[in-house]
Amino acid sequence: MITFKGVHKWFKTLHVLNDINLHVTPGEVLVVCGPSGSGKSTLIRTINQLEPINQGELIVDGINLSDKKADINKLRAEIGFVFQQFNLYPHLSVINNITLAPIKIRKTPRAEAEKQAMALLERVGLAEKRDAYPLQLSGGQQQRVAIARGLAMKPRIMLFDEPTSALDPEMIGEVLAVMKDLALSGMTMVVVTHEMGFAREVAHRVVFMDHGAILEEAPPNEFFGNPKHERAQQFLRQLLTPMQCECP
Amino acid sequence: MIFHHPPLLHTSLGFFVLNYQFDWSVVTSGKYFDWLVSGLITTLKLSCISIVLAFILGLVIAIMRMSHSRPIRWIAHAYLEFYRNTPLLVQIFFWYFGSYKILPAVINDWLVSTNFEFAAGVIALTIYTSAFIAEDIRSGILSIPKEQMEAARSAGFSYLRSMQYIILPQAVRITIPPLVNQFLNLAKNSSLAMTIGVMEMTYQARQVESYTFKGFEAFTAATVVYLVLSIVITSLVNLYNEKVLNLHKAA
Numbered sequence: 298m299i300t301f302k303g304v305h306k307w308f309k310t311l312h313v314l315n316d317i318n319l320h321v322t323p324g325e326v327l328v329v330c331g332p333s334g335s336g337k338s339t340l341i342r343t344i345n346q347l348e349p350i351n352q353g354e355l356i357v358d359g360i361n362l363s364d365k366k367a368d369i370n371k372l373r374a375e376i377g378f379v380f381q382q383f384n385l386y387p388h389l390s391v392i393n394n395i396t397l398a399p400i401k402i403r404k405t406p407r408a409e410a411e412k413q414a415m416a417l418l419e420r421v422g423l424a425e426k427r428d429a430y431p432l433q434l435s436g437g438q439q440q441r442v443a444i445a446r447g448l449a450m451k452p453r454i455m456l457f458d459e460p461t462s463a464l465d466p467e468m469i470g471e472v473l474a475v476m477k478d479l480a481l482s483g484m485t486m487v488v489v490t491h492e493m494g495f496a497r498e499v500a501h502r503v504v505f506m507d508h509g510a511i512l513e514e515a516p517p518n519e520f521f522g523n524p525k526h527e528r529a530q531q532f533l534r535q536l537l538t539p540m541q542c543e544c545p
Numbered sequence: 546m547i548f549h550h551p552p553l554l555h556t557s558l559g560f561f562v563l564n565y566q567f568d569w570s571v572v573t574s575g576k577y578f579d580w581l582v583s584g585l586i587t588t589l590k591l592s593c594i595s596i597v598l599a600f601i602l603g604l605v606i607a608i609m610r611m612s613h614s615r616p617i618r619w620i621a622h623a624y625l626e627f628y629r630n631t632p633l634l635v636q637i638f639f640w641y642f643g644s645y646k647i648l649p650a651v652i653n654d655w656l657v658s659t660n661f662e663f664a665a666g667v668i669a670l671t672i673y674t675s676a677f678i679a680e681d682i683r684s685g686i687l688s689i690p691k692e693q694m695e696a697a698r699s700a701g702f703s704y705l706r707s708m709q710y711i712i713l714p715q716a717v718r719i720t721i722p723p724l725v726n727q728f729l730n731l732a733k734n735s736s737l738a739m740t741i742g743v744m745e746m747t748y749q750a751r752q753v754e755s756y757t758f759k760g761f762e763a764f765t766a767a768t769v770v771y772l773v774l775s776i777v778i779t780s781l782v783n784l785y786n787e788k789v790l791n792l793h794k795a796a
């Protein structure tokens with residue numbers, strides 16, 4: 298579904314992706330973690346070409362992204378992307394946020410697009426917010442709308458870049474529940490997150506990045522139970538310590 | 546094509562004579578009132594047509610200004626600098642006296658057979674105002690967070706479609722107050738079109754003055770009309786700001 302072969306990327310002189318080799322199979326849920334600045338966002342953003350790569354090969358849903366003839370807009374329509382900061386369209390109501398792309402890109406008739414949008418809003422538990430504007434919603438609600446917006450295009454892949462990092466703790470659960478439900482439905486997902494509970498429970502594989510390179514790649518119980526790389530061990534210790542301090 | 550020379554300045558003395566007889570009836574009724582009304586209508590027509598065209602042209606220039614292609618950016622930049630930094634009156638004269646010398650005869654004949662003064666006025670005001678509007682729209686676009694463009698592109702919209710459905714609707718909402726300001730400037734600037742014989746508000750006030758020697762009344766009437774126009778439009782904007790913009794803000 299997604300294949301990285303020796304992918305490199307630089308920002309000027311900064312080597313942000315260093316020889317990435319990775320394969321994601323259909324229906325797989327891959328969690329990416331690593332310290333701040335390790336290149337996780339850059340990695341996930343290359344998958345829908347928000348960031349172009351400089352070297353190597355990246356094949357997504359059968360399309361080689363380096364191919365000049367590749368129709369990137371068409372490919373992006375098949376990939377849902379959920380941002381840390383939600384990035385809903387503030388000038389459109391919830392329902393119009395969700396139906397805009399299906400109507401304009403897929404040419405779905407409005408009535409049908411709205412019916413599908415309502416089904417998605419039911420699924421994320423926000424049917425009563427159909428006519429609200431994004432800024433009238435809480436962060437958790439906005440993120441659930443953003444997930445519904447991504448799903449409205451019936452994507453083959455869903456990408457999540459730290460979807461819960463901007464949320465108050467009490468709202469994280471509602472978003473993770475939606476994502477878990479989605480994972481169980483068989484969606485191919487790449488999720489950048491530090492929610493280790495989610496990773497343990499839902500992920501098929503965990504990838505650990507540092508300084509632009511993938512240092513470790515393992516099933517969750519192996520990664521959490523017995524991390525091989527020293528930096529992964531260190532990362533997990535740091536991740537667990539502050540959380541224990543926060544919840545006395 | 547006739548250039549209407551305004552009648553000579555033989556009435557200005559009226560302002561300085563102490564026993565000046567005010568006569569407001571000349572501007573509140575009768576044929577001179579009708580002149581002023583027709584002047585107002587021409588001013589509104591001139592301003593409304595020009596602002597719509599200037600908005601469209603300004604939008605195009607703003608987008609060109611942000612294009613990825615360097616030559617296109619440069620052309621837009623040159624356009625802006627040129628039209629913002631030359632006097633409007635010169636531009637009006639250019640389109641009125643200069644343009645027909647370079648335009649093909651067919652277009653000229655057609656222009657003369659229509660209302661050439663008015664057309665030249667519209668062209669000059671449109672182009673001049675579009676340069677200012679383009680900058681307003683551009684700063685509106687720049688004020689939209691780049692994540693909005695990323696969200697739109699991620700959904701599969703092309704760059705131009707993202708602009709159309711996601712960036713510009715937000716940018717234009719932000720730009721409405723400065724745009725209205727441009728409209729008010731335009732309405733006031735349109736009085737310069739009297740110099741090429743467009744029979745707008747100021748031109749008609751001048752006509753009334755030269756026929757009646759009631760310069761004080763005539764130009765007071767014109768002043769009041771411009772003022773009322775400004776106040777009405779400004780209040781509409783305030784209403785818009787309250788009703789529409791707040792809807793998109795946090796409850």
Ligand SMILES: Nc1ncnc2c1ncn2[C@@H]1O[C@H](COP(=O)(O)OP(=O)(O)OP(=O)(O)O)[C@@H](O)[C@H]1O
Nearest residue numbers: 308309311313331332333334335336337338339340
């Ligand atoms: N557009 C850019 N231009 C230049 N440098 C960038 C750009 N985007 C990211 N970087 C740099 O690339 C490196 C990797 O950034 P990236 O956002 O991928 O990290 P991350 O793992 O997602 O970090 P975080 O956990 O803080 O989100 C960082 O050093 C960052 O400063």
Ligand SMILES: [Mg+2]
Nearest residue numbers: 337338339459
């Ligand atoms: Mg990041």
